[in-house]
Structures are given as C-alpha cells and as structure tokens.
Amino acid sequence: MNEFDAISLENRLSANVFAKRPIVITRGKGALVWDIKGREYIDCMGSYGVALLGHSHPKVVEAVCKQAGTLISCHSSLYNTKRTEFLQKLMSITPKGLNKAFLSNSGAESVECAIKLARKFTGKPEIIAVMGAFHGKTMGALSATWDKKYRDPFQPLVPEFKHIPPDNLEKLKEAITEKTAAVLLEPIRGEGGVRVPPDDFLPGARQICYDKNVLLILDEVQTSFGRTGKIFCCDHWHVTPDVICCAKPFAGGLPIGITVAREQIMSSLKLSEHSSTFSGSPLVCAASWAAINVLVEDKLAERAAVLGDYFKVKLKELQSKYKIVREVRGLGLMLGLELRYDVHSIILKAMDRGVLILDAGRNVLRFLPPLVITKDQIDMVIQILDEIIGEEENERSSGTVAN
Ligand SMILES: Cc1ncc(COP(=O)(O)O)c(C=O)c1O
Numbered sequence: 001m002n003e004f005d006a007i008s009l010e011n012r013l014s015a016n017v018f019a020k021r022p023i024v025i026t027r028g029k030g031a032l033v034w035d036i037k038g039r040e041y042i043d044c045m046g047s048y049g050v051a052l053l054g055h056s057h058p059k060v061v062e063a064v065c066k067q068a069g070t071l072i073s074c075h076s077s078l079y080n081t082k083r084t085e086f087l088q089k090l091m092s093i094t095p096k097g098l099n100k101a102f103l104s105n106s107g108a109e110s111v112e113c114a115i116k117l118a119r120k121f122t123g124k125p126e127i128i129a130v131m132g133a134f135h136g137k138t139m140g141a142l143s144a145t146w147d148k149k150y151r152d153p154f155q156p157l158v159p160e161f162k163h164i165p166p167d168n169l170e171k172l173k174e175a176i177t178e179k180t181a182a183v184l185l186e187p188i189r190g191e192g193g194v195r196v197p198p199d200d201f202l203p204g205a206r207q208i209c210y211d212k213n214v215l216l217i218l219d220e221v222q223t224s225f226g227r228t229g230k231i232f233c234c235d236h237w238h239v240t241p242d243v244i245c246c247a248k249p250f251a252g253g254l255p256i257g258i259t260v261a262r263e264q265i266m267s268s269l270k271l272s273e274h275s276s277t278f279s280g281s282p283l284v285c286a287a288s289w290a291a292i293n294v295l296v297e298d299k300l301a302e303r304a305a306v307l308g309d310y311f312k313v314k315l316k317e318l319q320s321k322y323k324i325v326r327e328v329r330g331l332g333l334m335l336g337l338e339l340r341y342d343v344h345s346i347i348l349k350a351m352d353r354g355v356l357i358l359d360a361g362r363n364v365l366r367f368l369p370p371l372v373i374t375k376d377q378i379d380m381v382i383q384i385l386d387e388i389i390g391e392e393e394n395e396r397s398s399g400t401v402a403n
Contacts, residue, residue, distance in 0.1 A: 003036045021351060028055025031373035033356070042377050044369040045356040049190075049222050049334075052249030053294050054372040060252030063290035064283065072283045076103075076275070086285035089292050090258070093231050095240045100266035103280040104257035107221035107247035108136025111184075113259035113274060114217045114243045115140045115158075118182035121268040122215065125159070126180045130166040134191035135184065135219050135245075144184050146192070167197045169204040176208070182215035182243075183208075187233035190222040193364045194329045194336025202237040209242075215265070216241040222334070225249045226295055226371055229305030229332030236331065251284045252291035300371040301332075308332035310375060311367065314382040322389050324396065326363075333373070337365040339389075341396070349388045355381050 001009075006024040024036040031054055033043045046052060053060065067082060074080040083103075091099050102113045115127055129135065129144040136142065137150060143158040151157060164175045172183065187202060189195040209216040218241040223233035225246070230236055232244065242265055246258040255278075259266075278284075294300070312328060315337050319325040327338040339346070343365050350357050360366035367381075 001036075006036060021348070021356075023351065030054040031370045031377055040354060041351070042355050042369075042373070042381055044367045044373075044381060045358045046368045046370050047253070048358065049227065049248045049368040050253055051370050052225055052227060053252050053291055053300070054370040055253070057252055057291070057294060057372075059290045059294050060287050063286045064252075064254070067283050067286035070282070072281065073278075074282050075277065076279045080280070080282050080285070082282040082285045082289070083280045086280075086289045089289050090260070093292060093296065094244070094260050095232055095234065097240060097262055098244060098260045100261055100263045102259045102266065102269070102274065103285075104259070104276045105255045105278050106136070106257045107219075107245065108138040108141040108257075109276065110221065110245035110247050110257035110259045111135045111141040111144065111219060112138055113257075114182075114184070114219075114245050114261075115144070116274055117243060117259065117261055117265055117269060118184075118215050118217060120273065121265045122181040124179050124181040124214075126177065127161050128172070128175050128180060128183045129161060129163050130185060130189075131163045132166055132189055132192035132195070133163070133184070133186060133219075134189070135186075136221075166192075166195070167201045169201065169208065172205060173208050173212075176212045176214055180212070180214045182217050184217045184219060186219045186221075187223050187236075188228065188331060188334060190334065190366070191360055193338065193361045194334060194366055196329055196331055199237065202234060202239045206239045206241070215243060217243040217245065219245045221245055221247045222368070225291075226301030226304050227332055227334050227368070228330075229301055229308055231295070231301050233331070250291060251288040252294075254284045254287045256284050256288055304332035304371045307371070307373065307375065307378065308335065311335055311378050311382075314378065318382070318386060318389060321386070322393050324393050325389065330367075333367070333369055333371055335367040336360055337367075337385075339363050339365070341392075346385075346388050346392060349391075350384060353384045353388070355384050357381075 003024050025033050026036050027034040031043055033041050131146050133146045135144040140158050143161040164171045218234055243261040250256045315328040319328050324340045326340050329336045342362050343359050347357050358366040
C-alpha cells in the first residue's frame with residue numbers, strides 16, 4: 001500500500017474525528033518512528049503519552065509474543081495467573097493504601113469507574129471538577145471534561161457535575177456541599193495546557209476533602225508511570241488520593257485503563273454493578289507486568305526527572321531568545337511551551353523536519369516523548385524548534401504572517 005492509498009482509505013473508512021496529520025507511520029523503535037517512505041521522526045507525541053517506554057520495547061514485545069501463544073483472552077469471571085501476577089506487580093507501585101483495582105481498556109473508562117465508585121461509596125451524586133480539565137469523552141468522563149467544543153454537541157450530559165476555577169482552594173471549599181461525592185483533579189492539567197498547580201494546591205485539596213468528608217480522585221491518566229519524574233505525579237506533593245485513574249502507558253502500548261482505590265471504597269461496588277468484557281485480559285496483563293518491570297528496573301522516573309530538567313532548560317533558552325515564546329511549563333518529561341500565537345504551523349513545520357510534537361490548546365506545544373529519549377535527540381528537537389520559531393518570529397515581525 002502506498003502513502004496516498006493509506007491516507008485516502010483511512011479517511012474514507014474511519015470516523016473523521018481525529019485531526020489527522022498527513023503522514024503514515026509504519027514502524028517505531030525507542031523514541032523514533034518511521035513513515036511509509038522510510039523517513040525518520042523523533043517522536044515527542046509518544047502516541048499521546050502511551051509510548052512512554054519507547055516504541056516496541058523489547059521486554060514488552062517478548063511478553064506479548066509469549067502470552068499471545070499461550071492465552072490471549074480470559075474473562076474476569078475466571079481466574080488467571082497472568083492477571084494475578086500483574087495485580088501483585090501493580091500494587092507494588094501504587095501509593096500506600098490504594099490496593100484494589102478495576103481493570104478496563106482506556107483512560108475514559110478508568111474515570112467512569114471512579115465516578116461510579118464515588119457515587120456508590122458516598123451515596124451522594126455530585127462530582128466537582130475544574131475549568132480546563134480533560135477527563136475523556138465518554139458521557140460520564142465528558143461531563144467532567146471542561147471544553148465546550150467537546151461537550152456542547154452532546155447535551156444533556158450526566159447531571160450533578162460542576163466546574164470550579166482551577167488551583168483555587170477557597171473556591172473548592174465553597175463549592176463542596178452536602179451532596180458532593182468527590183473532587184476529581186488532574187495533578188497537572190495536560191490537555192488544558194500543561195499547567196502545574198502551585199505547591200500548596202494538592203496538599204490543600206487533600207486536606208479539604210478530608211475535612212469535608214468527600215473523596216479525592218486523581219486522574220493520572222497522563223501524569224503517571226514516571227512521566228513527571230515520580231511514578232505517580234501526586235508523589236511530588238506527598239498526597240495520597242482515595243482513587244487514582246491510570247491508563248495510557250501502563251501496558252507498554254496496549255489498551256488499558258486502571259482505577260485503583262482504597263479497599264473499602266472499591267468494595268462498595270457489588271457483584272455485577274460494574275464490568276467490562278476485556279477487563280484484565282491475560283495479554284494486556286502480561287504486557288503491563290513487563291512494562292512495570294521496565295519502569296522500575298530501568299529507573300525511568302528518575303531518568304524523566306533528569307532529562308526533563310535538561311529539556312526544560314533548553315526550552316527556557318528558546319524563551320529568552322524569542323519574543324513569541326511566552327512560557328515554559330511542566331515536570332519531568334511532560335512539558336509545555338506556550339507561544340503568543342497559534343502553534344499549528346510550528347507543528348506542521350516540525351513534522352516536515354522530522355519531529356512530532358503535540359499541542360495542548362491553541363497556543364501551547366506539548367512534549368510527551370518516550371522516557372527513553374536520548375539527550376542527543378532532545379538537542380535535535382531543540383535545534384529544529386530554534387530554527388522554526390526563529391523563522392516564525394521573523395515572518396511575524398516582517399508582517400508576512402497576520403498576528
Ligand atoms: C487526564 C486524562 N484523562 C482521561 C483521558 C482519556 O483517556 P482515553 O483517551 O484513553 O479515554 C485523557 C486522554 O488524553 C487524559 O489526558
């Protein structure tokens with residue numbers, strides 16, 4: 001199949017809901033991917049944070065191949081040794097006290113389970129989220145997501161969700177009422193522009209939730225698995241929530257969602273009140289077992305902290321060099337570069353020069369590279385960004401491009 005056929009067939013045969021970029025990726029290794037014409041790219045998209053171990057990590061490939069030849073599916077109404085081994089491994093990295101999990105297939109599903117848990121455990125209906133939050137696009141998760149463009153076409157959403165200004169402890173205190181079940185937060189808002197809260201926010205939110213007797217749910221779908229320099233982002237502030245939602249990189253690239261809660265909370269869900277056909281399939285559990293091993297043995301969280309600091313310093317150099325760069329944000333290898341203008345053309349130019357970058361809103365470049373990215377690859381990304389931002393700044397100052 002050639003590039004043209006791949007693009008036109010995929011456009012014709014699949015729902016047109018993704019903002020597609022005109023390249024066809026056929027292969028990946030570490031932090032690199034290759035297109036159908038053999039062109040190499042440094043992948044700072046990382047499949048939206050999924051490819052955290054790097055593409056096709058050999059240990060994950062080995063585990064998947066071995067398990068695929070043994071047993072791929074096994075419904076959770078039957079016991080399975082791979083699932084048991086995986087759950088044990090998972091509990092070795094989850095924050096203390098969070099020791100019972102529901103396994104699913106995506107981030108949104110992990111949030112759906114958390115919402116149901118909060119309502120079931122507390123007997124109350126209301127979920128408080130923040131303006132700018134992103135929690136997924138299924139109806140429950142979407143009700144907690146903020147952006148109007150995702151929500152408006154699908155009203156009415158699930159009732160009893162409300163949004164308050166982010167990072168504001170006073171507003172949070174005021175918002176909690178008799179009917180509040182839980183506060184749902186991303187430790188760092190990813191889609192919302194890579195926004196790190198002030199240091200007192202998460203510990204303060206934790207305390208308020210204790211005082212008011214409501215659950216604190218952290219959506220760590222984008223921030224966990226070492227991405228920010230700690231296995232769970234909440235560890236930066238020594239905060240333990242009541243429920244954590246995980247997904248993206250946890251199975252080394254295979255689909256997974258995980259909702260982990262305190263035993264008492266998870267046990268409030270009774271027989272048949274929640275389920276998913278693919279929950280805890282042996283294939284995904286084998287992949288995730290291997291992925292957690294790599295994360296821990298290769299000390300990838302520590303690597304993210306060190307390389308993230310390096311990457312951030314380099315991005316800050318761009319900020320001091322160019323007026324159109326407004327701010328550098330993030331922790332570990334979850335970084336954002338806010339520009340004064342739309343970043344769309346920069347993303348396309350970077351792709352043309354061999355670097356894949358995400359956005360996070362109209363004017364933020366977002367970097368979620370595999371944690372195995374090398375310093376040389378980061379240098380190359382910076383060099384290409386330096387060229388492109390320089391060109392954009394020149395074009396804008398000479399009036400070639402409308403501001
Ligand atoms: C913080 C957060 N929560 C939930 C989701 C939804 O995950 P999924 O797309 O796997 O449903 C995402 C996806 O980007 C996310 O970033």
